[in-house]
Amino acid sequence: MTPRVVIIGCGFGGLFAARALRRAPVDITVVDRTNHHLFQPLLYQVATAGLAAPAIAEPIRRILARQRNVTVLYGEAQRVDVASRQVVLENGEALAYDRLILATGATDSYFGHDEWRAHAPGLKTLEDAFEIRKRVFLAFEHAEREVDPVKRAAWLTFVVIGAGATGVEMAGMLAEIARHTLRGEFRRFDPRNARVVLVEAMDRVLPPYTPDLSERARLQLERLGVTVWLGRKVTGINAQGVQLGGDRLEAKTVVWCAGVAASPLGATLGVPLARGGRIIVEPDLTVPGHPDVQVVGDLAFQPDHQPPVPGVAPAAKQMGRLAARNIVSALAGRPTRPFRYSDYGQLATIGRSKAVAMFGRIHVWGWLAWFAWLTAHIYFLIGFRNRLVVLIDWAWAYWTFERSARIVDLGARRRDD
Amino acid sequence: MTPRVVIIGCGFGGLFAARALRRAPVDITVVDRTNHHLFQPLLYQVATAGLAAPAIAEPIRRILARQRNVTVLYGEAQRVDVASRQVVLENGEALAYDRLILATGATDSYFGHDEWRAHAPGLKTLEDAFEIRKRVFLAFEHAEREVDPVKRAAWLTFVVIGAGATGVEMAGMLAEIARHTLRGEFRRFDPRNARVVLVEAMDRVLPPYTPDLSERARLQLERLGVTVWLGRKVTGINAQGVQLGGDRLEAKTVVWCAGVAASPLGATLGVPLARGGRIIVEPDLTVPGHPDVQVVGDLAFQPDHQPPVPGVAPAAKQMGRLAARNIVSALAGRPTRPFRYSDYGQLATIGRSKAVAMFGRIHVWGWLAWFAWLTAHIYFLIGFRNRLVVLIDWAWAYWTFERSARIVDLGARRRDD
Numbered sequence: 001m002t003p004r005v006v007i008i009g010c011g012f013g014g015l016f017a018a019r020a021l022r023r024a025p026v027d028i029t030v031v032d033r034t035n036h037h038l039f040q041p042l043l044y045q046v047a048t049a050g051l052a053a054p055a056i057a058e059p060i061r062r063i064l065a066r067q068r069n070v071t072v073l074y075g076e077a078q079r080v081d082v083a084s085r086q087v088v089l090e091n092g093e094a095l096a097y098d099r100l101i102l103a104t105g106a107t108d109s110y111f112g113h114d115e116w117r118a119h120a121p122g123l124k125t126l127e128d129a130f131e132i133r134k135r136v137f138l139a140f141e142h143a144e145r146e147v148d149p150v151k152r153a154a155w156l157t158f159v160v161i162g163a164g165a166t167g168v169e170m171a172g173m174l175a176e177i178a179r180h181t182l183r184g185e186f187r188r189f190d191p192r193n194a195r196v197v198l199v200e201a202m203d204r205v206l207p208p209y210t211p212d213l214s215e216r217a218r219l220q221l222e223r224l225g226v227t228v229w230l231g232r233k234v235t236g237i238n239a240q241g242v243q244l245g246g247d248r249l250e251a252k253t254v255v256w257c258a259g260v261a262a263s264p265l266g267a268t269l270g271v272p273l274a275r276g277g278r279i280i281v282e283p284d285l286t287v288p289g290h291p292d293v294q295v296v297g298d299l300a301f302q303p304d305h306q307p308p309v310p311g312v313a314p315a316a317k318q319m320g321r322l323a324a325r326n327i328v329s330a331l332a333g334r335p336t337r338p339f340r341y342s343d344y345g346q347l348a349t350i351g352r353s354k355a356v357a358m359f360g361r362i363h364v365w366g367w368l369a370w371f372a373w374l375t376a377h378i379y380f381l382i383g384f385r386n387r388l389v390v391l392i393d394w395a396w397a398y399w400t401f402e403r404s405a406r407i408v409d410l411g412a413r414r415r416d417d
Numbered sequence: 418m419t420p421r422v423v424i425i426g427c428g429f430g431g432l433f434a435a436r437a438l439r440r441a442p443v444d445i446t447v448v449d450r451t452n453h454h455l456f457q458p459l460l461y462q463v464a465t466a467g468l469a470a471p472a473i474a475e476p477i478r479r480i481l482a483r484q485r486n487v488t489v490l491y492g493e494a495q496r497v498d499v500a501s502r503q504v505v506l507e508n509g510e511a512l513a514y515d516r517l518i519l520a521t522g523a524t525d526s527y528f529g530h531d532e533w534r535a536h537a538p539g540l541k542t543l544e545d546a547f548e549i550r551k552r553v554f555l556a557f558e559h560a561e562r563e564v565d566p567v568k569r570a571a572w573l574t575f576v577v578i579g580a581g582a583t584g585v586e587m588a589g590m591l592a593e594i595a596r597h598t599l600r601g602e603f604r605r606f607d608p609r610n611a612r613v614v615l616v617e618a619m620d621r622v623l624p625p626y627t628p629d630l631s632e633r634a635r636l637q638l639e640r641l642g643v644t645v646w647l648g649r650k651v652t653g654i655n656a657q658g659v660q661l662g663g664d665r666l667e668a669k670t671v672v673w674c675a676g677v678a679a680s681p682l683g684a685t686l687g688v689p690l691a692r693g694g695r696i697i698v699e700p701d702l703t704v705p706g707h708p709d710v711q712v713v714g715d716l717a718f719q720p721d722h723q724p725p726v727p728g729v730a731p732a733a734k735q736m737g738r739l740a741a742r743n744i745v746s747a748l749a750g751r752p753t754r755p756f757r758y759s760d761y762g763q764l765a766t767i768g769r770s771k772a773v774a775m776f777g778r779i780h781v782w783g784w785l786a787w788f789a790w791l792t793a794h795i796y797f798l799i800g801f802r803n804r805l806v807v808l809i810d811w812a813w814a815y816w817t818f819e820r821s822a823r824i825v826d827l828g829a830r831r832r833d834d
Contacts, residue, residue: 052469
């Protein structure tokens, strides 16, 4: 019988594993709980209305339509039974496998404060992006209706928690929206007076970057109008704002970009987990004692890899490809290969013509880094049409400061419902 | 004091009234329960994933940003107090007016069977369009997971109820999706075997058109693969399908395009209403006995207008413009003018190169009508950028049969939840 490969999750890791198996003599089943592959590095653009959701999401079936050895199933894996080699789906259906690739990625972690989630949504899925978009644009709408200046100021204060790449991008975009996009559209206040505060527990923004680039990024953020608070730990979040030890920020809109935890599926395997619930894997990405199970992307933790593998798209793609190759090797009786992350550089965008980039020892910032970021992101967006639409949207936004996707879809529901 | 004009609803009627008042010495407040003006004639394209929502929706504030005599408020009118000249909003806030324009439009009517709504959503708002998009594309996903052929057939049966313009468009698009868009993407069934049934209680499709064009439309629908059932009345709808007297259609996806009722705001005025809850108006669009209240668009009913004013965008625009003009006249002590609908023709599209059009006595169909429809709809789409994006999307879709917005956003929720 043709070996059955089951891939759970179709982000970068799962998708690249499936594609790398296109010529392999295997029957592949890809399971995802959405019908689309999401280009997560641009999700903040959907949250801030720069792009419509379809521009960064492609139906998984369409991407894999011509790969005849793949069946795509829309479903959610509930648990993995490594003893009987089965994945149990949400309706109780069991999928038997000969080889399994787990690629379910990461979710937000609130460091034990799950009650913060309702007041400070994270940014992992399209649903999250729509929720943040709605909160941001409705906050300005509420400010227009509010007569009390103190309450209005709370509607016009936006707090982003966590100054990693996503937090920096969110804060930069929020400042641009307030300063430029909404200019002249309100009658009772000036949106340029809105306050965007970026809070970070460490002593600099973009901690994975070198200190000189962190400083460049901070300066660029401040030039956009973002208030950067470093070395400040959040101690409380509620519907009225954020507590930072003795300090208080009255803010109706808070975005959480601070913590990442592994997908809960890892815990169902009954194997040892690392910090954040990630599955500890061998150098060849298999689970110790279970050579038929491989883990790729943010769900995997390689204790011996130095420096640690970052939680970025290129790492997930590289792991997905290697997992596919190792399956082919193992089925052919050849030895598997260890994973080694190839770092082609890191890019973080901040706003219009503002970014930082690190290619080995070469550090760039400002316009040049932004152009590199733009080129890389459009190049890697999957699907020709998407790239074209994204280009047009961005060219338009660059010249006009308009944002094309400002509509709030669940119009009838107000924020305080 | 500058006269206060309040406009409730910013569809075609409300928006065109506001714009027509741009040079009038009045203070205008526009209230809408969404933040966007919706180009409703293309809503079926969002429901069938041909367009992303932002392509047909523009923030009301952006459209009216430069009109300094307008304040836009995001809110929902609960009732109108004609005696004290106030509109009460959802939070109890009262907006006083000197002149009021009611433009809240229409909603779906289930002819007294509100229990059908859950199983057969209508198509009036973006939220409706997302719901239908989700149901349609998830039905195919469920079919791929279903092993029982009878149950699978129910997932692959789509029923559109009502063969007016929207019903015809929906049925045509659903047939194209099954025949072309999804071709080759499933492994366990052929989407071309999906069944699309268009049910109409009258004896022909597109009843407002002449019988020859109705017949042309029916033939074009059947060529696309739509099964047209005429003279059939729906007697029941539940989660499993549709009852038509003694006949039964087992179908998991039903779309309601059959009945229209006026917005419930009309009933709060305490004036006589026509069939469907519409407000009976004088020839100059004012409410009898309340010359300071005007009604435009689908909420208005003019008993003496022959032929009756159709519920289409051009009629709402014309009424909005006249209402604005009559307010200016009345404030200046000049007489108001009666409304007279100017019919520039009617267009209904069916699918790729398929449409019917009626310009007075000139009737066209097929490619020519489709081209006229395309030109008119792109021309009237508000905002330059939208037109460009729509053009690109459609050109792409025309050549590839792909649909750009097939993503289902609330991915984690399955249909039977």
